[in-house]
Amino acid sequence: MASTAQSPSLFYQSIQAILKSWTGLQLAVAHGFGGLHSSEKAQWLVGVIETFFKENDDIEAYELEDFIDEIMATEFNTLSEDDGTKVISQEICNQFQYWKEGRYKEMKERLQKLECVNLAECMNGNMETSEQIPDEEANKILEGMTICGPDAISGDTSVKDTEKTFNETPGASDLIADDEWTTVTTRARRKRNK
Numbered sequence: 001m002a003s004t005a006q007s008p009s010l011f012y013q014s015i016q017a018i019l020k021s022w023t024g025l026q027l028a029v030a031h032g033f034g035g036l037h038s039s040e041k042a043q044w045l046v047g048v049i050e051t052f053f054k055e056n057d058d059i060e061a062y063e064l065e066d067f068i069d070e071i072m073a074t075e076f077n078t079l080s081e082d083d084g085t086k087v088i089s090q091e092i093c094n095q096f097q098y099w100k101e102g103r104y105k106e107m108k109e110r111l112q113k114l115e116c117v118n119l120a121e122c123m124n125g126n127m128e129t130s131e132q133i134p135d136e137e138a139n140k141i142l143e144g145m146t147i148c149g150p151d152a153i154s155g156d157t158s159v160k161d162t163e164k165t166f167n168e169t170p171g172a173s174d175l176i177a178d179d180e181w182t183t184v185t186t187r188a189r190r191k192r193n194k
Contacts, residue, residue, distance in 0.1 A: 010104055011053070014095040014111055016046045021114040024084040028076040041075050053096050065089040 008016075019025055025042060028034060034041040045068075052067060053059060065085045072078045072085070091110070098107045 009050075009099070010107055011096060011099040012046060012050050014099070014107055015049050015092055016043075017111050017114055018088050018091050018095070019046060019049075021117060022084055022088050023117050024078070024080045024082070025072070025076075026117040028072070028078045033078050034076040038076070045071060045075075049092065059093065059096075061086070061090040061093045064093060 019042065025045075029038045029042045032038050048071065049064070049068070052064070056063075068085050068089060069080060072080060095107055095110065098104070098110075
């Protein structure tokens with residue numbers, strides 16, 4: 001099962017090909033969500049997944065999915081909200097089973113069917129130039145959808161904190177800012193007695 005230093009195992013190559021076909025990871029790498037060394041982290045992930053299979057018996061797809069999701073959150077600050085992680089986890093588990101049974105031909109056939117990620121399509125889509133979102137706005141949307149802060153990962157924010165933020169009414173001291181600007185707020189609705 002061990003991959004040699006000269007040439008990686010077919011299972012390692014399978015993991016690498018599957019991860020390269022995963023849009024979520026490739027977008028995270030392309031946008032540097034993992035920091036300066038995002039591409040190195042993506043390559044490291046291949047080895048980590050192979051080691052995960054070596055060190056554990058009878059790994060189910062959902063276990064691998066949870067493992068990959070955790071790594072994506074901690075190393076790439078990314079949460080996958082589509083079924084991408086589920087799909088690649090299932091495919092990696094299938095490849096491992098083929099590799100374990102010596103069904104190398106089937107492994108190679110499945111790998112040839114994988115589609116390459118075209119990040120240009122992900123970024124631009126099929127939009128006309130008049131419909132395209134400005135770069136700054138697109139980056140804000142993308143960051144808001146995929147990047148999570150430490151609070152989102154650890155679950156430190158609570159519903160009460162959020163409600164408090166939205167329900168607080170600014171006091172009189174909040175109305176006048178340092179530069180003599182006045183902030184106008186809407187009147188609070190009065191509750192009707194029924």
